[in-house]
Amino acid sequence: MEVVLASSSANGGISCWDLLTGTEQLLHKSCASSPHGLTCIGQSLIASSQYSPPSSASGSICYWSWDRPQVEVKSFPAEPIGPLVANSEGSYLLGGGVSGEIYLWEVATGKLLMRWRAHHRSVTCLAFSDDDSIIVSGAEHGEVRVWSLYGIFEDALKRDQTHLYMHSLNDHSKKITDIVVGYGGQNAIFVTASEDKTCKVWSLSHGILLRSILFPSMINAIALDPGEHVFYAGCQDGKIYVAALHAESRSGGAYGMYIVSALSLNSVAVTSLAYSTEQNLLISGSEDGTIQAWDPQGHSIRSFKHTTAHLNNVIIMRKHQLDIQSQISYKKRWLPPSLERYTSSNNDEGDARTIINLRDIPGESYQVSYISSDVTRRQLIELEQLGTATAKEVKLERLKIDLEKSMEYNIKWKQMYGNLQEFCINEILDMDLPDPATNT
Secondary structure: OEEEEEEEOOOOOEEEEEOOOOOEOOOEOOOOEEEEEEEEEOOOEEEEEEOOOOOOOOOOEEEEEOOOOOOOEEEOOOOOEEEEEEOOOOOEEEEEEOOOEEEEEEOOOOOEEEEEEOOOOOEEEEEEOOOOOEEEEEEOOOOEEEEEHHHHHOHHHHHHOOOOEEEEEOOOOOOEEEEEEOOOHHHOEEEEEEOOOEEEEEEOOOOOEEEEEEOOOOEEEEEEOOOOOEEEEEEOOOEEEEEEOOOOOOOOOOOOOOEEEEEEOOOOOEEEEEEEOOOOEEEEEEOOOEEEEEOOOOOEEEEEEOOOOOEEEEEEEEOOOOOHHHHHHHHOOOOOOOOOOOOOOOOOOHHHOEEEEEEEEOOOEEEEEEEEHHHHHHHHHHHHHHOOHHHHHHHHHHHHHHHHHHHHHHHHHHHHHHHHHHHHHHHHHHHHOOOHHHHO
């Protein structure tokens, strides 16, 4: 089933409702989240960065299981983390620090795989592309940057380039308040919102500004409709504005160029937006803790109430339904370890290494996946102990990968040998052949 999760900067926990029926689910306790600091790790865990006052030098990230109200894993990163987002499979967790650094953790091991200086001021927003290969980040001073995970992890690119980002966009003049990325991998569009009262539509692959829209009020949150015909902007004045992504509205309209219409929420600031593609509903969260579901015609059809005000996160996730046998095994589940504070010096050695698999996609885009070899090995051992067919399939797949790598290395060695042989032959010929001019 699809559920709505909501949290606030006040210690009101994480509220949860069934979106279809409106039934309240388990309240997860002890959460005072940062803005954009609530995410789901796959279908097994809820994660949130905890709000820290500006003067604080430390912060924390907490995990909750779906079926338990208390915090189950607590981590203490090197600095307070604001925005927090997981990739679609829940294998990696991305956090933005107040220093401007971005942290990338592997969930299964807790390893800090990478940290890098992304901005000169605090990171305020983070978003993955739909294929998890691209990251878009926004900062306190209005800067937006686009990052390729391939580029970040590829040592050759790091040596050859003076910076890691694909694009650095500086058209906003104030703090970035939200970022949403459309469908299509590197060919997608993305939208940024700012306290400067503008939303800007960009090309993800080229970093080109496609459209800039000025709103009557400061924008706190944005959401795309699934067809990407319009997007929604939740503002400080309590309205949700509907803006056209492609067609133009009349410049003399009630709200301005490109703004089609508006939904009113009684002047209470809209702080969060999310869109349910399954139910085709827009979900809004307000400063007073009210959450509403809107149909495509702009009618409010359902409302929820969070335990406290100062709501700053609303997300929609699909909660996995477990049968009786699965529930028994689920209660014996393995929880991930806490997240590392610093990168390990031996991350590139032995069992801690990270394998990067790249598959070429037309248009020079990449689909990237990261597999930690020690995690894979442990999972394979567990499956073999259970005697499952899955273990044989995994082992066969790994053998195929090893065979492909061996063949690649073989081809490379042949090429190197051929080049060396050609070089040596040319050197010998240059040394031994007499000069025709001296023989006459």
